[in-house]
Amino acid sequence: MTYTAEQLDGVRRIKRCRNYYEILGVERDASEEDLKKAYRKLALKFHPDKNRAPGATEAFKAIGNAFAVLSNPEKRLRYDEFGSDQEHVSTGQARHYNYYTEFEADITPEEIFNVFFGGHFPTGNIHMFSNVARDAHYYPRSHRNERAWTQEQEEEENRPQNSYSAFIQLMPVFIIIIVSVITQLMATNPPYSLFYKSSIGHVISRETENLQVPYYVDKNFEKNYQGAELQELEKTVEKDYIDYIQTSCWKEKQQKSDLSNLAKLYRDERLKQKAESLKLEHCEKLSSLIGMHKGG
Numbered sequence: 105m106t107y108t109a110e111q112l113d114g115v116r117r118i119k120r121c122r123n124y125y126e127i128l129g130v131e132r133d134a135s136e137e138d139l140k141k142a143y144r145k146l147a148l149k150f151h152p153d154k155n156r157a158p159g160a161t162e163a164f165k166a167i168g169n170a171f172a173v174l175s176n177p178e179k180r181l182r183y184d185e186f187g188s189d190q191e192h193v194s195t196g197q198a199r200h201y202n203y204y205t206e207f208e209a210d211i212t213p214e215e216i217f218n219v220f221f222g223g224h225f226p227t228g229n230i231h232m233f234s235n236v237a238r239d240a241h242y243y244p245r246s247h248r249n250e251r252a253w254t255q256e257q258e259e260e261e262n263r264p265q266n267s268y269s270a271f272i273q274l275m276p277v278f279i280i281i282i283v284s285v286i287t288q289l290m291a292t293n294p295p296y297s298l299f300y301k302s303s304i305g306h307v308i309s310r311e312t313e314n315l316q317v318p319y320y321v322d323k324n325f326e327k328n329y330q331g332a333e334l335q336e337l338e339k340t341v342e343k344d345y346i347d348y349i350q351t352s353c354w355k356e357k358q359q360k361s362d363l364s365n366l367a368k369l370y371r372d373e374r375l376k377q378k379a380e381s382l383k384l385e386h387c388e389k390l391s392s393l394i395g396m397h398k399g400g
Contacts, residue, residue, distance in 0.1 A: 349390045
């Protein structure tokens with residue numbers, strides 16, 4: 105597997121980035137056209153079909169995710185407001201590509217690439233945004249140095265440690281395991297589940313009296329919950345169910361919004377049709393529940 109020193113340096117640069125603006129190499133007030141231009145350049149440079157340097161695939165995914173978030177006005181606004189705190193937390197951690205789960209895109213890096221380049225890596229203008237001579241040239245000497253450096257790192261990681269050092273490093277793991285075991289021994293199963301769970305015996309289906317919300321219980325449920333206790337429990341069931349439906353509805357709207365924005369931005373009919381065909385099933389359930397609640 106061959107790659108150039110410049111490609112490896114590029115991957116390392118992406119890995120050192122602390123926020124999405126740094127990844128794309130744009131200012132925080134960058135326009136949509138700036139984002140589009142930056143993405144095209146980087147996507148061509150780091151696509152796995154062209155860049156075989158270690159970590160290039162992860163860098164390509166990070167670039168796609170950064171673009172998808174910043175090109176969505178709503179997500180970009182939330183990212184600008186809350187992303188800095190997340191950046192501060194993630195600084196210095198070993199994994200740099202998993203930036204913030206709250207700001208992940210609902211469209212894959214491959215789908216974004218397809219929007220720009222029609223589903224395949226372009227061959228006609230592959231060096232459109234790069235220096236052809238530098239990209240096309242292979243640096244065997246530098247590559248040998250990088251391989252030697254990588255080999256030294258692997259040897260260092262595989263070097264046996266003394267027992268005391270190993271014990272100190274594994275102590276947090278032991279503590280987590282012990283706490284987990286104690287918690288499981290002391291914990292009791294919840295009286296209900298919103299979904300079928302045979303592992304804890306919640307296999308009997310019921311519905312709440314007020315909103316007809318489905319939930320599952322075990323075979324001893326009716327012995328323990330009757331009258332006022334049952335009514336209070338079912339209020340909790342309905343609250344949990346509504347929270348779940350609201351969260352699912354929000355996710356559906358976000359996914360539809362992401363696809364719609366990209367379709368409008370790049371006039372992509374395929375994405376437009378996909379966005380229009382997405383059904384907001386949980387949102388419909390939420391509207392139905394609200395109607396039942398008002399009617400009651």
